[in-house]
Amino acid sequence: MKTVNIGLVGAGFMGKAHSNAYRAVSFFFPDVKAKPVMKTICDVDVGLAKQRMQDWGWESYERSYKKLCARDDIDVIDICTPNVNHLPVVLEAARAGKPMLCEKPLGKDASEARQMLRAVEKAGVVHMVSHNYRRCPAVSLARKMIDGGAVGDIYHFRGTYLQDWIVDPQFPLVWRLQKRLAGSGALGDLVAHSVDLALYLVGEVSSVAATVETFIKQRPLPEQVTGGLRARGAGRGKRKGKVTVDDAAIVLARFKDAPAIATFEATRFALGRRNQNRFEINGSKGSLAWDLERMNELEYYDGAAPEGRQGFKTILATDATHPYMQAYWPPAHNLGYEHSTINTVYDFLNAVAAKKIPKPNFEDGLIVNAVMDAVLAAAKSKRWERVRA
Ligand SMILES: NC(=O)c1ccc[n+]([C@@H]2O[C@H](COP(=O)([O-])OP(=O)(O)OC[C@H]3O[C@@H](n4cnc5c(N)ncnc54)[C@H](O)[C@@H]3O)[C@@H](O)[C@H]2O)c1
Structure with missing residues (x-):
């Protein structure tokens, strides 16, 4: 089975929910088409990132999302930061050509969401907004x-x-x-x-x-x-x-x-x-x-x-x-x-x-x-x- 190395940004409440999901997904859904490897958790609070790496089962930790996005051994970026950081992380991940899952709301406003949609479309990468209640x-x-x-x-x-x-x-x-x-x-x-x-x-x-x-x-x-x-x-x-x-x-x-x-x-x-x-x-x-x-x-x-x-x-x-x-x-x-x-x-x-x-994607997030x-x-x-x- 294909594996993908995940880089998750933001080790707070949603970081916990997403980490749990990566840990559990192939246990419950053995048919998942890309098995996640919990490669790196990233947080500006580096002490927290290190702690969560240990608590939640990540292989490594990182302070800078820019470094994380630039790494060759990271295939997918997952964004669980406060809303203000969605735009810069999305732009960085798009520049690096990485597929991404972003927490909601996509932007602080529609102008930010529009920039994000343009960036992922230009990069040709898979994008999704985590409106989990649909599921x-x-x-x-x-x-x-x-x-x-x-x-x-x-x-x-x-x-x-x-x-x-x-x-x-x-x-x-x-x-x-x-x-x-x-x-x-x-x-x-x-x-x-x-x-x-x-x-x-x-x-x-x-x-x-x-x-x-x-x-x-x-x-x-x-x-x-x-x-x-x-x-x-x-x-x-x-x-x-x-x-x-x-x-x-x-x-x-x-x-x-x-x-x-x-x-x-x-x-x-x-x-x-x-x-x-x-x-x-x-x-x-x-x-x-x-x-x-x-x-x-x-x-x-x-x-x-x-x-x-x-x-x-x-x-x-x-x-x-x-x-x-x-x-x-x-x-x-x-x-x-x-x-x-x-x-x-x-x-x-x-x-x-x-x-x-998939749905909902950044176009839905913009709406x-x-x-x-x-x-x-x-x-x-x-x-x-x-x-x-
Ligand atoms: N889908 C849902 O049900 C749901 C529920 C709660 C929150 N959310 C969304 O999830 C996002 C995160 O919310 P939360 O409750 O997890 O917040 P939180 O405050 O618990 O955690 C955010 C983490 O991001 C870190 N962070 C901030 N800036 C950073 C940066 N530049 N680089 C790396 N790390 C950075 C913070 O240090 C913190 O640890 C928000 O967009 C929020 O709206 C969604």
């Missing part, structure tokens, strides 16, 4: 059911992504709360996932009306520049800095090629909602609903069910016939968060071996970024804004 088996099943006509004509997409990790005003000003590092707040972090799910299940968003809010305007500066898994609970300094992104966003949307209408809501201020990534789709024949906090389940309402027996049913998407499930366990032996990334990496490696561009830009423009203008991808 939860229950979500892939939803897509199959929509394609098979189970929902009929789609009228509504309702996407919500609710978290509560920054309600405490003393929570420090980490990179996710700074526009120059993140691009946007709950919008690029959370709405981006819902917009990608809408893109996957319904189609391209063409116009939006929106409002965004920043509830806590100033926060303590972290005591030091922190990275990795420490960032979420970073040390709290005495000095304060300005929060320059949205804490919450609410969006109305219309689609390019579908009469359906959509709403998206995301916040980091929904106390008690730790990571509720949910969508509901209502169509002429049925409805579908999914919630990441119960990720193995897909709710389905069949409009053709006989009277007296109507109601939502819960499909446990863990049978061998369900997407990706043949690789895992017997029915009802449930999957967790990490399996969405294992499935993503499986499809990415197969695409690298076949030299075929999502363009929706985010239109949301910020609409929140400012208080008018509907067109999405310009």
Whole structure:
């Protein structure tokens, strides 16, 4: 079997999810067409890189992504850095002719995403954005059911992504709360996932009306520049800095090629909602609903069910016939968060071996970024804004 040497940039939260995926993918999917070798993990925090090399099973570590991209013994670049670093790493990897998987959102804005798309197209390399929730088996099943006509004509997409990790005003000003590092707040972090799910299940968003809010305007500066898994609970300094992104966003949307209408809501201020990534789709024949906090389940309402027996049913998407499930366990032996990334990496490696561009790729990433830009423009203008991808 062909092997590919992976160079992973960013040894934080997503670095952990991707490392686990490279470690597990050929165990669960022995048919993967390119077996990954965990060659090098790279982080600006070199102490962290060294530690993660040992903890997560990488062969070596590196401080500079430029050096990593230039190395002949690295075949594939995986980008798990904060959003601000996606563009420079992508440009470097493209210059070196390396296929790449990049975390979402692709850019801080559409202009960056456009540059990245141009670079990978010019280099002729395989590119993919890690919108992993498409690859939860229950979500892939939803897509199959929509394609098979189970929902009929789609009228509504309702996407919500609710978290509560920054309600405490003393929570420090980490990179996710700074526009120059993140691009946007709950919008690029959370709405981006819902917009990608809408893109996957319904189609391209063409116009939006929106409002965004920043509830806590100033926060303590972290005591030091922190990275990795420490960032979420970073040390709290005495000095304060300005929060320059949205804490919450609410969006109305219309689609390019579908009469359906959509709403998206995301916040980091929904106390008690730790990571509720949910969508509901209502169509002429049925409805579908999914919630990441119960990720193995897909709710389905069949409009053709006989009277007296109507109601939502819960499909446990863990049978061998369900997407990706043949690789895992017997029915009802449930999957967790990490399996969405294992499935993503499986499809990415197969695409690298076949030299075929998978979905979602940088073109899709640009579309999502363009929706985010239109949301910020609409929140400012208080008018509907067109999405310009
Ligand atoms: N797909 C998902 O479900 C999901 C979930 C969380 C985060 N993300 C995305 O993943 C990316 C990373 O987020 P995270 O939560 O892992 O962040 P994190 O802060 O936990 O980790 C980022 C790491 O990158 C390192 N880094 C920063 N600049 C670097 C550089 N120039 N070179 C090398 N290393 C560098 C930091 O030191 C840190 O260790 C973001 O784009 C985020 O939006 C995606």
